[in-house]
Amino acid sequence: MKASIIGTTGYGGAELLRILNHHPEFEIQSIHSTKEDLPIWHEYPHLYKIVNQKLQGIHPDEIAANADIVFLATPSGISGQLAGKFVDKDIKVIDLSGDLRIEAGQYEKWYKKDPVSQELIDEAIYGLSEWNAEAIKGASLIANPGCYPTATLLSLAPVIKENMIDPDSIIVDAKSGISGAGRSPSRKSSFSEANENFSAYKVNEHQHTPEIEKQLLQWNERIKPITFTTQLLPITRGIMTTSYVKLNNDCRTSKLLEFYENVYNECPFVRIRTEKNYPSVKEVAGSNYCDIGLNVDERTGRLTIISVIDNLMKGAAGQAVQNANIMFGINETTGLDFIPLYP
Amino acid sequence: MKASIIGTTGYGGAELLRILNHHPEFEIQSIHSTKEDLPIWHEYPHLYKIVNQKLQGIHPDEIAANADIVFLATPSGISGQLAGKFVDKDIKVIDLSGDLRIEAGQYEKWYKKDPVSQELIDEAIYGLSEWNAEAIKGASLIANPGCYPTATLLSLAPVIKENMIDPDSIIVDAKSGISGAGRSPSRKSSFSEANENFSAYKVNEHQHTPEIEKQLLQWNERIKPITFTTQLLPITRGIMTTSYVKLNNDCRTSKLLEFYENVYNECPFVRIRTEKNYPSVKEVAGSNYCDIGLNVDERTGRLTIISVIDNLMKGAAGQAVQNANIMFGINETTGLDFIPLYP
Amino acid sequence: MKASIIGTTGYGGAELLRILNHHPEFEIQSIHSTKEDLPIWHEYPHLYKIVNQKLQGIHPDEIAANADIVFLATPSGISGQLAGKFVDKDIKVIDLSGDLRIEAGQYEKWYKKDPVSQELIDEAIYGLSEWNAEAIKGASLIANPGCYPTATLLSLAPVIKENMIDPDSIIVDAKSGISGAGRSPSRKSSFSEANENFSAYKVNEHQHTPEIEKQLLQWNERIKPITFTTQLLPITRGIMTTSYVKLNNDCRTSKLLEFYENVYNECPFVRIRTEKNYPSVKEVAGSNYCDIGLNVDERTGRLTIISVIDNLMKGAAGQAVQNANIMFGINETTGLDFIPLYP
Amino acid sequence: MKASIIGTTGYGGAELLRILNHHPEFEIQSIHSTKEDLPIWHEYPHLYKIVNQKLQGIHPDEIAANADIVFLATPSGISGQLAGKFVDKDIKVIDLSGDLRIEAGQYEKWYKKDPVSQELIDEAIYGLSEWNAEAIKGASLIANPGCYPTATLLSLAPVIKENMIDPDSIIVDAKSGISGAGRSPSRKSSFSEANENFSAYKVNEHQHTPEIEKQLLQWNERIKPITFTTQLLPITRGIMTTSYVKLNNDCRTSKLLEFYENVYNECPFVRIRTEKNYPSVKEVAGSNYCDIGLNVDERTGRLTIISVIDNLMKGAAGQAVQNANIMFGINETTGLDFIPLYP
Structure with missing residues (x-):
């Protein structure tokens, strides 16, 4: 092709x-x-x-x-x-x-x-490969997901679809590396300004908010507007979303991990991590993986979900090629078997 | 002395x-x-x-x-x-x-x-200088606050004390530079591991959790356990806490900023930033300032508060000297008028 | 004033x-x-x-x-x-x-x-404070030295003035933090390009070359053109120059350090380091110090001199204020007693 | 195999x-x-x-x-x-x-x-793949070259072998990322110490010195001891060596680049860059390339050669696999066609 x-x-x-x-x-x-x-x-x-x-x-x-x-x-x-x-x-x-x-x-x-x-x-078909593969297969036009939405949606999907959380409790604290701002020079993305720094931007105004909400609502129509914060990490590649939701019922971390593991069993690029082993952004750098870890706090009944991707790979070009593979009936991992570059 | x-x-x-x-x-x-x-x-x-x-x-x-x-x-x-x-x-x-x-x-x-x-x-008197000055004055033993608690408590105090939020809604997403881990070498704080990385640790288990909760309860006994996440930034100095709370009543960002400005009016080291002007960690590096910005999301009724300090200054040595000044009846800013080192 | x-x-x-x-x-x-x-x-x-x-x-x-x-x-x-x-x-x-x-x-x-x-x-009087103080005192117009020339000249002065080296052997390998490029955004100084990177630029073409040579020639008219390489460090502040010269006579490192120590004895901002204790750029960050270390290689008869400054301080604003102090007859350290911000 | x-x-x-x-x-x-x-x-x-x-x-x-x-x-x-x-x-x-x-x-x-x-x-056969392929082919024991020697030797080989330089004029100013120090934690390689820093170490004492000299002497027995400085870059991966040599005869940069291009014509992992286009370490990150740029200064008659590799790839594991390929008669690029991860 x-x-x-x-x-x-x-x-x-x-x-x-x-x-x-x-x-x-x-x-x-x-x-x-x-x-x-x-x-x-x-x-x-x-x-x-x-x-x-x-x-x-x-x-x-x-x-x-x-x-x-x-x-x-x-x-x-x-x-x-x-x-x-x-x-x-x-x-x-x-x-x-x-x-x-x-x-x-x-x-x-x-x-x-x-x-x-x-x-x-x-x-346009929304190209969240792991959840829309059927539609992507027959599509001729793909709207490839944003970087933040990819990390967020993959980490929330299981509990949202199964209606396991309070639909008015979703808070996503997101952090992105600076390559997400593109290659055009700007003060915000200048080394001397961004280095040794960490800053929030577009608080409650980021354009990825409606993209996330649209998909969440398709999965579960009870979902209410989310709180979504974006912050700039002094790294080149990588996104972490730390999401907070209120669980409807008591649930142990290990059980929930098992549930996630089952949900993503057939998804080669989603790795559900083991208990207390939280993913870090460098552990997916240069690869198409989305790694997810989570923890239920028994004190508060809240679930914390940590999701990491390389914003240029699973958050952009990697997922685009994954979608192209699916569109043409090729194995979705074809050409995408990059091992994370660590350290 | x-x-x-x-x-x-x-x-x-x-x-x-x-x-x-x-x-x-x-x-x-x-x-x-x-x-x-x-x-x-x-x-x-x-x-x-x-x-x-x-x-x-x-x-x-x-x-x-x-x-x-x-x-x-x-x-x-x-x-x-x-x-x-x-x-x-x-x-x-x-x-x-x-x-x-x-x-x-x-x-x-x-x-x-x-x-x-x-x-x-x-x-021991808890040395949160801005709120405990009276007790500190007469004290002979000070428990100097932790770095995370300092940033968190200064940013939450006004709404907690005035009972303006749902006491069961406090979520603190905290990020710290690596100097917070001290000078003893460890894998976690090694350059090759921490650089170009961002990772969560001690999720729902950080020892600063009870310290924050203790003070919050002293301010407002209705406060419920908080969700507190700590994450490692690839920078040397600096902490940002991004806190999420549910407001009891509608309130505009500008009004709330005014309220904060009034509360901290007499506090030389707390700078309430203007609307949409969120503080970044580098803007307080090397100084004893705690800068606070906030935003009310009308879509969700939630308040997002961003608070930054230099973990070694206001989060440790700086606040310690501020407390020493107060103990000895000296102006609290004495010897602490460091301008942030920027860039 | x-x-x-x-x-x-x-x-x-x-x-x-x-x-x-x-x-x-x-x-x-x-x-x-x-x-x-x-x-x-x-x-x-x-x-x-x-x-x-x-x-x-x-x-x-x-x-x-x-x-x-x-x-x-x-x-x-x-x-x-x-x-x-x-x-x-x-x-x-x-x-x-x-x-x-x-x-x-x-x-x-x-x-x-x-x-x-x-x-x-x-x-205009060339404002290399440590060597031109007499002329600076009476001056009304100061040409404040460049960042690279300051680090280079302070480290070479003693051996050049005393005619201790082959005048045709001077090689300066210089490295600067990115703040030296100024605040205007450019691709070269963008975070995603400069981070995790190290690059040479203007090789044998840097405009600080004639500035260094002019001063060297004033000190010793036998000096021949120098080789001068500038390179971009992925840090915000700091310059290191590593200079290589051929010694005319055998000399032990310890003797040469003693000689340097004597030369700069009265200079509060020049710190000659002890043997095998080489200065690093972070050890002068935010301060007006120029730290110098050196080593004589008995195998080759060459002297390696390492000199570090904060490019925005001793390499720019700090030295400017030092010169202003001298011009107005104030102690040259006035207002400049910043301790390096470490770590 | x-x-x-x-x-x-x-x-x-x-x-x-x-x-x-x-x-x-x-x-x-x-x-x-x-x-x-x-x-x-x-x-x-x-x-x-x-x-x-x-x-x-x-x-x-x-x-x-x-x-x-x-x-x-x-x-x-x-x-x-x-x-x-x-x-x-x-x-x-x-x-x-x-x-x-x-x-x-x-x-x-x-x-x-x-x-x-x-x-x-x-x-043991010294495994500098580009120059020792014949011996490597028949070898059963390979001493895989050090990271610094690989970058240095590849960049010096053409002028050394052809006897084009003053044999007593070789100065190598080398800079390495911190992964070169290995995974065991140490103060020197701690994030808070190494970040925003740049430091020299083992000046005139680095153990790679005799390795470089041994190979240089095999190529040209007139070579005298070299000056070799090693410095720590605040990056994870990457080495740059900036080498200075005195040319025996006048030569233009473009001519010398052509000469290098011819010498390495058959070497898939050595990329000779075009005039004024100097390689940076990030441009080879994650790959097995050694990129070389150079400039002749007509003012001084000295040649400056810039050579970059990924210390973990061409400087270690990559070259090791390249040697394994050669030993087993496989195309030397097999399994090594990593494109640099940029940005």
Whole structure:
């Protein structure tokens, strides 16, 4: 299968290159960017003598004529526009941006940008691979989940779907590495500002909130608005979400771990950790794993769930390729068997 | 006034040296450690030609004969034992360990060590400077608060004392820099393990939990057990606590900030930040400030409070000196006017 | 004395504020920037409730009417222009940029910008405090040394002046923290790019090369062009220069250390370390110290000299204030007794 | 082929697991450590559900009975002892320690430990893959090069072998990430000490000095003792060596790059960078590449060569597997096609 990547010079695009370059079933047909005519290693010297392709301009017709699938690693606001053009030409599309994940009205409110048509949004399948595989299989347009939502949703799904918690008790304290902010320089993501620092941003305003709530509601319509805090870790890669929910019934940690283990039994990229063995972000770095640990506090009846991913892998490019595998009927782990780079 | 420091080679001890060396009212009478006879700069080359004193052994009688106040920067389990000896000799003592902060029974349960006598614990005044100044003034023995409790309690006090929240809704998601683990090498605090990482530890088991709850209950007896999560940031100094509580009544962020501003009006080291301007840990590094920001989410009725301190300053040595100032009737900011080192 | 700071929003300016805010002899008269009318804490929240002044526009006449001394923390290319205006009005000026440090022709070649007049350059005294104190005393215009030159020159001075080395053997391998790149965001100084990284830049092209050579030649006219490499450390503050020179005669490390110790005996900010005790950058962080260690390799006859400073302190704002102290006949350590922030 | 790893719990061992787990020709037969009977994921949770093997004790007879090749990732002092036992049994051995790299007398002097027999040392082939492939092919015992020597030698080889430099002018300023210090906790490698720091250690005393010189002399007997400085970078992985040599003849940078490009034309893991495009350590992280950049300074006639590797890959486990490939006649890149993890 021939894959084209649009928006190759961002971190998501570079990670797609890292994955697809070794993928046995996908071939990188072409790479695109507004910085056309530059060999990609000008932008990413680590790819010197590995990826020799040149960046090309973004000409949807041409791309469509040659590719079986297009990965959109372009920013929100641009991605959605491009997606429509490929869908019209019956090319499979995986969009890594937030443009197709939530309803147009919600998008406008949280992203503060113009949404694409609700029609296109409705056509997009939400690519949370572990839970939507059936729909993804037949899909031609995938809205690839956000990084925070991926970590959050995978960790909450079992108790939400089984109605085990107070639907008005969900609090998610999320932390992300700085690569999540993309490659464009900004004060917030400057080394001297971010290093030896830790800061909260967009408190109660993060655009991933409605994305998380939309999926939670599809799983359990009783769910109430969640509290969602995002914070910047002085690391490059990695997300941890620490989620707090009130359990409806007493339950021991070991029992709940067993339940999670069963739920994710068939999911090669979700690792439920053993009791008191909480996952750390470095333990999934460079890989497509989502590791989950949890603890029930008998003093309070609350459950604490810790979930970690690499934001550029399971939180972006990795899950995108996982979805592409599913779309084409390939084993979902194909080309994704990266062992975490530790230490 | 003459001050002696015991446990000088730990990070708390080194920070006491940094502060007291320039303090106009306290003179460093002697410094003590089990590594006696070594100039302190052997352990801390940054103090070369600044602090020329040699480490001396820990001989309470001798120390008591020469000092007006003793700072115990020794580990939990040792500090309490030493404290008793100085109290018997009418020497003022500030203990930075956890030995005197909670009831003997609780100590045994959470610290998993033998407690000192309940009598001695009862004698100790909890040194949360902003709230206990009156008691501290007359005290001869101070249990200096833990780093996490300091950040947590200062941020929760106003709403707890005024009974503004659901007493069964307190969740504290806390993050600390690695200097909080002390200077003894361990795998957990090794660079290659902690760097580019973020991990949770002692989930629902951290020994600072009962310390926080004890103070909260003194402020408001309706408070129920809290959920308290501790996590390791890949930075050297700094703590952030992100606290979540359910408000009893609707309240706008701006109103609540005003309320906080009024509560801490007279407290030079507590800075209530303006709306949407959340404090980050680097903005207090090297200083004795506790910066607090908050946001009310109208969608959920929950309040998110963000509180940052330098764990070695306001979370340890800084607050210890603040308490010493108060004990001796000096202005509490004396010797503590460090501007945060930024960037 | 009244001091005005121009270019206050850069890191050098912020560091001047940190120092001068507590300086017993200088008062911050006014702070200036192109971002006028903003309280400085909008730019630097760590200064909230500490420095309450507003940024003002850059109007030399007005500034000159009120200040005794002006610190120019403006970028190269702008600083020199401003300096001239204050010199004309008999206001003392300390320029932290590179505009006045080297001859106009050299400036053009290495900085690739238009130089100011050679006349103004000739008027400026090079502010290497430890070696030029006499000239600084009477000066009205100071060209404050660059960060790399300060560390390099202090470590080479003794052997250069005493003609102890092969004049054609000087190699300086220099490493700097990222704050040296200033506060304007760039890809190079982005966290995700600089973190977990180490890179060389401007190899054999760094504009500090002629500045170092100019001073070396003034000390010893036999000195030949040096090899000078600059590299980016993934830290915020700190410079280390590792210098290699060929000794003319056999000499033991201990003897050479003694010689250095004697040379810098009266210099409170230069600390010659003991044998095998090499300084690290963190051991001077936040302070005005320059720590120097060295080793003679008997196998090769080469001397290795290690010199560390905090680039924003001794490498910029700290040395600027040291020079201001000297200019006004105050003890040079006044307001500069910061103990390194360790750890 | 069946491979056994001894010393699996160190970072070198863990990296061997990461590589060999996906290697199409080698199968991990068994993993060994003094911590026997523990599943490896107890030590390395990132391997949970990936490597399920248990650590076994170190019983050479048993290991030899089942393995075709043994990787010794054990510390210096232990490795050499073990190597002998396997050699006696005709099992191929790759020793990652320093025990077999230099003459017994030199070992004693620089390592300050007892050497193994000179006979065993003589039997070992130095595994610098790019230069010793012929000898490696037929070898049964490989002394895998040290991390610093690998980066240094690959970057110096072309000019040394062709006699293009002053043999008494070699200065190597080397910087390493902290994983090079191994997994055992120590103060030096503690986060709070190493973070935001940069320090020199073992100046003119590093045990890799004789290893580098031995190989240089084999290439060019005129080479004189080198100056070699080792410094600790606040990063986990990565080594940069900045080498300075005096060229015998004028030569332009572009010409020299062309020469290097030709020399390494057939070497898939050595990437000669283009002019003014210097390699940084992050650009090879997680990969087996050695990237080299260089610059000739016409002012001084000196050549500056910058060489970067991942110390755990090309500097240890990666090169070990490369050597194993060569020994067994497999393509040397087999199982080693990791793209650098960037950012």
